[in-house]
Amino acid sequence: MSTDNPLITQLRSIVGPTNVLNEGDLSAWELDWRKRERGHALAVVRPASTAEVAAVVKACAAAGVSIVPQGGNTGMVVGSTPDASGTQVVLSLTRMNQVRALDGANLTITVDAGCVLQSIQDACEQAGFLFPLSLASEGSCTIGGNLGTNAGGTQVVRFGNTRELCLGLEVVTPQGEIWDGLTGLRKDNTGYDLRHLMIGSEGTLGVITGATMKLYPLPKAQLTAFAAVPSLDAAVQLLGLAHQHLSAGLTGFEVMGQFALSLVTKHFAQIKVPFQNTDFPYCVVLENSDQESEAHARERFEHLLEVAMEQGCVVDAVVAESITQARALWHIRESIPLAQAQEGLNIKHDISIAVSRIPEFVRQTDALLQAAYPGARLVNYGHLGDGNLHYNVQAPEGGDAEAFLRDDEKGVNGIVYGMVDQYKGSISAEHGIGSLKRDKLVQHKSPVALDMMRAIKRALDPHNLMNPGRMLSIK
Numbered sequence: 001m002s003t004d005n006p007l008i009t010q011l012r013s014i015v016g017p018t019n020v021l022n023e024g025d026l027s028a029w030e031l032d033w034r035k036r037e038r039g040h041a042l043a044v045v046r047p048a049s050t051a052e053v054a055a056v057v058k059a060c061a062a063a064g065v066s067i068v069p070q071g072g073n074t075g076m077v078v079g080s081t082p083d084a085s086g087t088q089v090v091l092s093l094t095r096m097n098q099v100r101a102l103d104g105a106n107l108t109i110t111v112d113a114g115c116v117l118q119s120i121q122d123a124c125e126q127a128g129f130l131f132p133l134s135l136a137s138e139g140s141c142t143i144g145g146n147l148g149t150n151a152g153g154t155q156v157v158r159f160g161n162t163r164e165l166c167l168g169l170e171v172v173t174p175q176g177e178i179w180d181g182l183t184g185l186r187k188d189n190t191g192y193d194l195r196h197l198m199i200g201s202e203g204t205l206g207v208i209t210g211a212t213m214k215l216y217p218l219p220k221a222q223l224t225a226f227a228a229v230p231s232l233d234a235a236v237q238l239l240g241l242a243h244q245h246l247s248a249g250l251t252g253f254e255v256m257g258q259f260a261l262s263l264v265t266k267h268f269a270q271i272k273v274p275f276q277n278t279d280f281p282y283c284v285v286l287e288n289s290d291q292e293s294e295a296h297a298r299e300r301f302e303h304l305l306e307v308a309m310e311q312g313c314v315v316d317a318v319v320a321e322s323i324t325q326a327r328a329l330w331h332i333r334e335s336i337p338l339a340q341a342q343e344g345l346n347i348k349h350d351i352s353i354a355v356s357r358i359p360e361f362v363r364q365t366d367a368l369l370q371a372a373y374p375g376a377r378l379v380n381y382g383h384l385g386d387g388n389l390h391y392n393v394q395a396p397e398g399g400d401a402e403a404f405l406r407d408d409e410k411g412v413n414g415i416v417y418g419m420v421d422q423y424k425g426s427i428s429a430e431h432g433i434g435s436l437k438r439d440k441l442v443q444h445k446s447p448v449a450l451d452m453m454r455a456i457k458r459a460l461d462p463h464n465l466m467n468p469g470r471m472l473s474i475k
């Protein structure tokens with residue numbers, strides 16, 4: 001174990017020698033989830049408390065060493081792994097994994113930032129509450145990472161993004177000071193909302209160490225349906241009907257193109273996908289949560305599907321008869337990113353467009369891509385309920401990978417983001433910017449907005465030590 005670096009010695013004295021890793025296989029911290037980039041850290045440091053985080057940040061600041069905050073390392077945009085310089089400290093929050101308090105009357109839970117999302121969901125459920133944030137990575141992503149990226153997921157149509165679920169934060173600043181903003185207040189107009197500045201800042205403004213999150217009552221019943229629809233326009237029509245008939249009971253509405261579903265069948269033969277090999281180009285998973293009873297939920301859900309079939313926007317549908325069946329239907333949707341990763345080279349997008357304009361956007365962009373890249377395979381799926389599409393593109397089979405990956409205005413990104421601009425959409429609805437989309441941000445965000453963002457970064461982190469090079473480049 002090398003101790004010649006005085007900072008490493010100091011970090012060991014703060015968190016204990018076994019929690020400073022700088023030898024052996026560090027790929028779990030240095031390689032991003034999509035295996036796009038392998039960095040090299042000076043060390044991985046694993047504090048167990050907010051005081052330890054503050055001491056680590058102070059020590060790194062004094063040494064002029066930059067920090068990369070990391071939770072579950074499930075991010076999609078290469079934002080949580082170090083660069084290749086071997087000079088950055090990865091600050092892993094996963095040892096900070098305790099529920100601090102659950103306040104049933106205030107409908108809040110206060111947790112350490114390193115708590116795995118699923119463990120928070122489970123703790124809330126055991127106490128009789130719902131914590132509605134839900135993503136396919138919930139078994140390993142952390143609430144600190146969810147806040148750092150303002151994660152979306154499958155329940156946004158009803159509960160909003162992570163931002164809407166957060167009532168307070170505890171943050172260690174780039175100078176190593178602790179800001180305790182864990183108020184749990186639903187109303188507080190005392191100046192700039194620092195919480196909202198930190199949420200979605202991707203580790204560039206400070207380290208989130210704790211959070212107070214909103215709880216909801218557990219639903220009495222939850223029903224899931226899987227429906228085949230004749231077009232994307234029909235899916236949007238179905239969404240409108242679902243809002244009308246289910247109102248706040250509509251808690252999930254996901255769309256999946258047939259090619260995306262075929263990848264699930266191809267790579268996970270054990271997963272049975274309804275309505276495959278049919279002429280219906282899209283399927284939808286929708287969820288109805290009900291505060292009255294299972295019977296009430298079923299009656300409303302079946303009525304919605306009857307009306308949708310009469311209007312022709314649903315061709316066929318199955319409603320899960322049990323929780324196991326419901327989970328199986330959701331599992332199909334959640335397996336798409338994994339199936340796509342297995343299929344090989346692809347370009348991922350997490351764009352958002354006004355829901356009403358999505359069908360037209362897809363028609364036009366599909367045509368442009370096919371013209372530029374004959375044989376490109378469109379893996380189109382996502383959170384239609386909130387206008388966020390994973391409009392992903394799989395390389396043509398046996399095609400030229402280099403040509404497919406060209407990154408100029410004629411490349412896949414250029415075509416897709418050009419259309420996103422035309423439709424006044426966003427190039428990142430939920431995954432964030434990281435280093436993968438840093439150059440794209442400059443191209444697609446207004447200069448005025450970028451100037452304000454840089455001014456905030458310079459004011460809070462004048463030495464550019466918090467996740468430098470991610471999201472924004474500071475000259």
Ligand code: FAD
Binds near residue numbers: 080136144148202
């Ligand atoms: P990490 O990947 O470790 O970090 C992500 C970013 O947050 C980095 O910039 C990091 O520096 C910063 N960060 C991490 N912890 C902190 C902290 N404590 N303080 C300050 N900054 C911090 N995302 C969605 O939004 N919706 C989805 O539906 C979705 N589905 C996914 C499905 C799969 C199969 C996978 C692999 C990923 C999915 N993601 C999704 C992306 C990812 O899971 C989310 O971005 C998640 O919020 C990241 O959490 P994490 O703990 O893994 O963060």
Ligand code: MLT
Binds near residue numbers: 136153337348382390
């Ligand atoms: C999803 O919704 O499945 C994700 O955001 C992950 C992905 O796009 O791969």
Ligand code: ZN
Binds near residue numbers: 350383390430
């Ligand atoms: Zn998503």
